[in-house]
Amino acid sequence: MQLELKDIQKSFDNKQVLKNVDFTFQQGKIYGLLGRNGAGKTTLFNCLSGEIKTDAGQAVLRQNDRQSTLSPKDVGYVLATPILPEFLTGYEFLKFYIDINREQIQSDRTIEDYFQLVQIGPDDRHRLIKGYSHGMKNKLQMLCFIIVKPPVILLDEPLTSLDVVVALEIKKMLREIRQNHIILFSTHILQLATDLCDEIVLVNDGKLEQVDHALTRDPQFEEKMIHILKDERPA
Numbered sequence: 001m002q003l004e005l006k007d008i009q010k011s012f013d014n015k016q017v018l019k020n021v022d023f024t025f026q027q028g029k030i031y032g033l034l035g036r037n038g039a040g041k042t043t044l045f046n047c048l049s050g051e052i053k054t055d056a057g058q059a060v061l062r063q064n065d066r067q068s069t070l071s072p073k074d075v076g077y078v079l080a081t082p083i084l085p086e087f088l089t090g091y092e093f094l095k096f097y098i099d100i101n102r103e104q105i106q107s108d109r110t111i112e113d114y115f116q117l118v119q120i121g122p123d124d125r126h127r128l129i130k131g132y133s134h135g136m137k138n139k140l141q142m143l144c145f146i147i148v149k150p151p152v153i154l155l156d157e158p159l160t161s162l163d164v165v166v167a168l169e170i171k172k173m174l175r176e177i178r179q180n181h182i183i184l185f186s187t188h189i190l191q192l193a194t195d196l197c198d199e200i201v202l203v204n205d206g207k208l209e210q211v212d213h214a215l216t217r218d219p220q221f222e223e224k225m226i227h228i229l230k231d232e233r234p235a
């Protein structure tokens with residue numbers, strides 16, 4: 001399976017955020033997207049998840065011999081700022097989510113199993129989401145893709161709000177599930193990108209650019225990345 005982005009473009013007012021995004025993501029890999037504030041990482045995720053419309057270009061998912069335009073149901077999206085129905089309890093939300101996605105779910109895990117997986121304790125499961133911390137809301141969003149297992153998973157800075165124990169669990173889980181998915185992970189933490197991700201992709205000047213593996217092993221990797229992101233590459 002692969003996800004091909006072909007000449008994706010997106011502008012807001014007169015500002016061209018995505019200029020011509022051409023990139024192919026492969027199944028089995030976690031891609032770390034790095035870019036400066038405002039580089040367009042969230043915009044790209046919003047375009048891929050169908051939250052916003054692109055101005056041009058397309059995203060194509062190739063599976064076996066079939067190819068189709070990427071559709072919102074192919075994508076699991078964990079937003080940096082979680083959006084959840086705050087008037088439900090965590091338990092009610094998961095029950096509802098499982099009910100509406102029943103056809104896509106292959107696992108026979110129970111709601112309690114899912115809560116256990118992300119370490120949301122029994123006391124919190126029947127509380128309103130409104131009272132959840134940012135990290136707990138993030139965990140609930142993660143559960144959505146863990147439950148439905150869509151082919152493409154987009155994670156917009158998901159680990160920063162999680163405590164170290166859960167962050168480690170999630171990292172482990174992402175490594176375990178990656179073989180069946182294409183995972184795009186945006187972060188500002190260089191070390192997290194090199195530690196967790198198989199490939200590092202720069203979002204710079206409205207385009208995507210894969211970082212050479214040799215560079216990630218360079219002792220001066222961090223400094224070089226900063227120069228590239230500040231657009232101070234040697235001529």
Ligand SMILES: Nc1ncnc2c1ncn2[C@@H]1O[C@H](COP(=O)(O)OP(=O)(O)OP(=O)(O)O)[C@@H](O)[C@H]1O
Pocket residue numbers: 012013017035036037038039040041042043044
């Ligand atoms: N709905 C919108 N309307 C107008 N401008 C927008 C909108 N969404 C994003 N932008 C602009 O597009 C640019 C890219 O924003 P985006 O949120 O994609 O960047 P980012 O790489 O995710 O940044 P950060 O690392 O700070 O989260 C910014 O200049 C932002 O102001």
